[in-house]
Amino acid sequence: MEFTDFTESVTFDYEDSTEDYGFCRLDLNPVDVNTQTYIHSFICALGLIGNSLVIITYTFYKRTKTMTDVYLFNVAVADMIFVVALPFIIYNEQNSWVMGSVACKILGSAYSINLYSGMLLLACISGDRYIAIVQARRSFGTRSHTLIYSRLICLAVWLFAVALTLPTLMYTERYDEPNLPGENATVMCQLFFNEAETAKLMKVLVPSLQMAVGFLVPLLVMVFCYFSIVNTLLSAQSSQRHKAVRVVLAVVVVFIICHLPYNVTLLIHTVSLFKERSCDAEKTRLKVLVVSRSVAYLHCCLNPILYAFIGVRFRSHFRQILVDLWCFSKKYIYSARSSRGTSDTCIQGRVSSEGCNNMSSFTA
Incomplete structure (x- = not known):
């Protein structure tokens, strides 16, 4: 039975379709749509909070002093573009x-921008850490000028x-x-x-391009760099070093868990595009693609962590x-007298926090 894929303006063959009039209905059912909406809303809220904190920190509290700082700020901006568009x-x-x-x-291009820029910047971070740790002697004294x-x-x-x-x-x-005849057309936004x-x-x-530049190349760079870092x-033979190893492994594992399912599904979907396939198989494939894509979206929330x-x-x-947000809110709640007392508390909190910053510079 022959069908036309209107998304691509190309004719394909679907076998064993149970739909009438020769159309294969590929839209999601209401339950799937609602579930997807809840998941994306969670990703949006968590990603907005986390990446906003990173951007605010680098803008007002912590200057970008190293190459990794610059990369992290740009990763947060890339993720913010997507979570705002979501x-x-x-x-x-x-x-x-x-x-x-x-x-x-x-909006259709927002994920693409986030994918390419974010993944390549993560590869840059792994490369910078490789140079800083594995090639520490060669890079000593030169990183401040880069x-x-x-x-x-x-x-x-x-x-x-x-x-x-x-x-x-x-x-x-x-x-x-x-x-189907008698039904209103479905409005789509796709290629x-x-x-x-x-x-x-x-x-x-x-x-x-998405699979190669947005997944495979960054994955290879991260595996090489972080494998060398772990060996170093x-x-x-230090407890702090072993803690750093666990962090490195967490970065790689989370990257693979988030992006591997979507890219494998995308590869299977791309290979089957111009082949004869059944309507039921196509529905299943597209549903898996939607679920795995939502898992890939989750990575933009986990990057700040x-x-x-x-x-x-x-x-x-x-x-x-x-502390500053608490102090700011107190100024609008209490009277001028209370605000004076709050300001003193805030100043004390800031001094205490700055003391912690100085001490933490030796343990970071």
């Missing part, structure tokens, strides 16, 4: 993309991410997908092509943010 994506998916075609293109290079590298990463996102930006469209040859090229090129740390909050000095800055 509520609008959820809203438009449930309301037939009422915000229009421009919003469809921009801060400008880290900013240039970040600029190059952002430009590269934008360039790789251009196909998604160009071909993502808001369009009406026909349903859409008018020519079959363009569809065949882009439907392979875009996922391949284990040879040091894995790369920032673990550090002793960063945690002290985080505590200072809470």
Whole structure:
């Protein structure tokens, strides 16, 4: 039985479809949609809090003194772009993309920008740590002069991410997908092509770039760098070093758990695009793709925990943010007399926190 995939404007064959009129309905049922909405809302809230704290810390409390600091700040910005876009994506998916075609293109490209920039920056962090720990003797005395290079590298990463996102930006469209006769068309925001040859090229090129640049290359860099780091740390025979090893392993394991299922599913989906497949198999494959993609989204919430909050000095800055927020709120609740007393408390809290910062610099 022959069907037309309107997402790609290419004709495919689906076998054993139980749908009438020759259409294979690939939309999710309401239960799946609601579950996906709750998961994405959780990811949005957690990612917004964590990445906001990282950005606020580096903007107002902790200057970017090292290359890793510059990379972490840019990772937080990349993740923030996506978590800010996620509520609008959820809203438009449930309301037939009422915000229009421009919003469809921009929001559709948000994940691509986050994917390419975030993953490449994580690879840069692993490379910087490799140089700092494994090549410590060679890099000693020179790393303080390389801060400008880290900013240039970040600029190059952002430009590269934008360039790789251009196909998604160009071909993502808001369009009406026909349903069964007598039903209203479903409004979609996906890659859409008018020519079959363009569809065949882009439907392979875009996922391949995501898998290669957004997963495989960063994974290989991280495995090499962190494997070398672990060997160096284990040879040091120190309790602090062994704690650092556990952190390194956590970074790699979380990266693999979050991104491997989605990329494997995406690879299977891409390989099967131009093959004859049954409607039920396609429904199952797309459902697995949606679930694994949500797991990949979760990584933007975990980056602040894995790369920032673990550090002793960063945690002290985080505590200072809470103290300052408490003091700020007290000024608007109490009278001028109470505010004077609150200010003294806040000053004492800041002095205490700064003392902790100085002490933690030796243990971070």
